[in-house]
Amino acid sequence: MKHVSRKAVCLHFEVHQPFRLKSYRFFDLGHDHYYYDDYANESIMQRIAARCYIPANKILLDLIRKHKGKFKVAFSISGLALDQFSLYTPEVIDSFRQLAATGSVEFLAETNSHSLASLKSREEFEKQVNQHTQKMKDLLGVEPTAIRNTEMIYSDQIGAWMADMGFRVTLTEGAKHVLGWKSPNFVYCNSINPRLKVLLRNFVLSDDIAFRFSNRDWCEWPLTASKYAGWISQLASSGEVVNIFIDYETFGEHHRSESGIMDFLAHFPGAVLKSTPFVFMTPTEVADHFQPIAPVQVPSPISWADEERDLTAWLGNELQTAAFEKLYDLSERINTCAGEELKKDWVYLQSSDHFYYMCTKFFSDGAVHAYFNPYETPYDAFMNYMNILSDFELRINREAPCSEEFNIARRMKEAARDKDFLIENLQRELDQLRKKVRKPVPAKKKPVAKKAAVAKKVPAKKAAAAKKVPALKKAAVKRTAGKQVNKK
Numbered sequence: 001m002k003h004v005s006r007k008a009v010c011l012h013f014e015v016h017q018p019f020r021l022k023s024y025r026f027f028d029l030g031h032d033h034y035y036y037d038d039y040a041n042e043s044i045m046q047r048i049a050a051r052c053y054i055p056a057n058k059i060l061l062d063l064i065r066k067h068k069g070k071f072k073v074a075f076s077i078s079g080l081a082l083d084q085f086s087l088y089t090p091e092v093i094d095s096f097r098q099l100a101a102t103g104s105v106e107f108l109a110e111t112n113s114h115s116l117a118s119l120k121s122r123e124e125f126e127k128q129v130n131q132h133t134q135k136m137k138d139l140l141g142v143e144p145t146a147i148r149n150t151e152m153i154y155s156d157q158i159g160a161w162m163a164d165m166g167f168r169v170t171l172t173e174g175a176k177h178v179l180g181w182k183s184p185n186f187v188y189c190n191s192i193n194p195r196l197k198v199l200l201r202n203f204v205l206s207d208d209i210a211f212r213f214s215n216r217d218w219c220e221w222p223l224t225a226s227k228y229a230g231w232i233s234q235l236a237s238s239g240e241v242v243n244i245f246i247d248y249e250t251f252g253e254h255h256r257s258e259s260g261i262m263d264f265l266a267h268f269p270g271a272v273l274k275s276t277p278f279v280f281m282t283p284t285e286v287a288d289h290f291q292p293i294a295p296v297q298v299p300s301p302i303s304w305a306d307e308e309r310d311l312t313a314w315l316g317n318e319l320q321t322a323a324f325e326k327l328y329d330l331s332e333r334i335n336t337c338a339g340e341e342l343k344k345d346w347v348y349l350q351s352s353d354h355f356y357y358m359c360t361k362f363f364s365d366g367a368v369h370a371y372f373n374p375y376e377t378p379y380d381a382f383m384n385y386m387n388i389l390s391d392f393e394l395r396i397n398r399e400a401p402c403s404e405e406f407n408i409a410r411r412m413k414e415a416a417r418d419k420d421f422l423i424e425n426l427q428r429e430l431d432q433l434r435k436k437v438r439k440p441v442p443a444k445k446k447p448v449a450k451k452a453a454v455a456k457k458v459p460a461k462k463a464a465a466a467k468k469v470p471a472l473k474k475a476a477v478k479r480t481a482g483k484q485v486n487k488k
Contacts, residue, residue, distance in 0.1 A: 008241045008281040008289070009232065009272055010199060012148075012171060013248035015053075016078040016114050017045055018353035020374055021384060033395060035345065035388045040374070042088045049089040052252035055262065057095040063269050064104045071269040072104045072280040075248070076148045079112035079132045080351055082139055093139055100140050106282035109133050109144035109167065115350035116314060118149055118158050119301065120328045126165060146170065146283040150352050152201065152245070152304040153311070156191045156297065163193035169287035171245060174200035175302045175309035182294075185239025189292035197287040198296050201245040201304060205231065210246040214259040225264055229271035236277050240290055245304070306361065314355040319382040324355060326389055336400045345392060357381035
């Protein structure tokens with residue numbers, strides 16, 4: 001494997017738009033089987049295409065031609081986004097085809113539904129990745145060799161599955177609690193199967209663009225391409241690869257063009273190539289050119305969401321867990337159904353966004369969740385989704401009725417979950433009660449000292465008593481002998 005001394009910038013964009021569901025207020029359970037708000041989906045997609053996808057793709061194409069292939073970029077486009085492009089904005093598909101034809105853009109594989117399947121079923125995860133790979137071939141004419149899971153969810157086990165599927169490199173978050181003192185600016189490998197290279201997001205530099213670009217209260221505002229390139233250049237002595245992974249909607253949608261974000265994109269590659277020792281590489285090129293310095297240990301799944309970089313954005317409360325379990329309880333039975341409409345709905349109902357809308361985190365990341373959420377409250381999102389899921393289950397029951405054995409197994413599983421839930425609640429109540437009842441007893445140092453002194457004296461008294469016992473016995477013997485002599 002060839003090793004290069006030059007440094008690399010890996011620029012990756014996520015492209016994803018979920019299907020909006022119809023409101024339960026206008027949903028007739030058991031009779032209305034069309035779940036999607038077509039008006040909202042079409043208007044949102046056309047708006048974002050006009051603000052972001054079309055103009056940003058044109059800028060990228062011009063940059064690739066201007067820099068004669070020295071500028072490179074990578075995309076992860078969800079299967080749901082590709083479906084919506086095909087339905088509402090086919091010109092976006094054409095613009096991505098033009099980018100693919102340059103040879104300077106890499107397209108990554110992911111789950112077709114942008115789902116949480118990797119947290120539930122290896123079989124469902126691999127099935128969705130294969131579906132997405134086929135969709136990329138059909139629509140863009142590319143076959144991915146790199147993979148990025150939904151929302152960069154990754155663990156040692158998930159990475160091993162990716163390696164078994166033949167992928168060479170994956171992308172995930174450079175989470176502090178995983179890296180510790182180590183830097184995200186190197187290539188790592190999967191701890192179970194080292195054949196899979198792992199690229200870790202530099203979240204500071206990534207979030208400078210994604211979240212802080214338009215913030216006038218930020219001490220670094222305004223962010224210019226030359227300033228940003230200067231920050232990258234400073235990392236040349238302490239790393240090999242700078243991974244900048246952000247939402248593509250950052251350009252024009254999250255930050256409007258009036259903020260200067262499009263100008264930043266247009267000048268950023270030139271600033272890096274001119275004033276830094278870094279070159280642009282795609283994820284597969286990085287994996288080919290750099291050796292991993294160590295395996296990265298990720299025993300529990302991480303993601304790029306929120307401050308915690310964990311799964312709580314999607315599975316952090318009881319609403320989300322209940323909806324998630326109910327959805328995947330249907331996975332075995334949906335495989336026995338032949339209806340195309342049912343299978344299409346199964347794809348769309350697995351989108352991770354449905355669980356994201358149920359998030360009840362109102363602290364440091366509350367504003368982010370509110371921005372993306374079409375519902376007034378997480379409880380509205382839960383009710384809406386569960387109503388639709390109930391109707392979906394009724395349709396499955398009509399096409400593939402449950403066997404008695406399956407019903408019993410399902411009831412046993414639900415009973416076990418209810419039992420665990422009850423035990424957890426009771427344990428929580430018991431812990432709270434104990435905290436109220438228990439009163440801390442102040443430590444008394446003096447009594448402890450007295451006890452210690454008494455403890456020291458006890459052996460001395462026992463020793464003195466032990467010495468007196470033989471003397472008393474001797475005196476008793478003498479008195480007894482004297483009495484016997486007198487008698488005689």
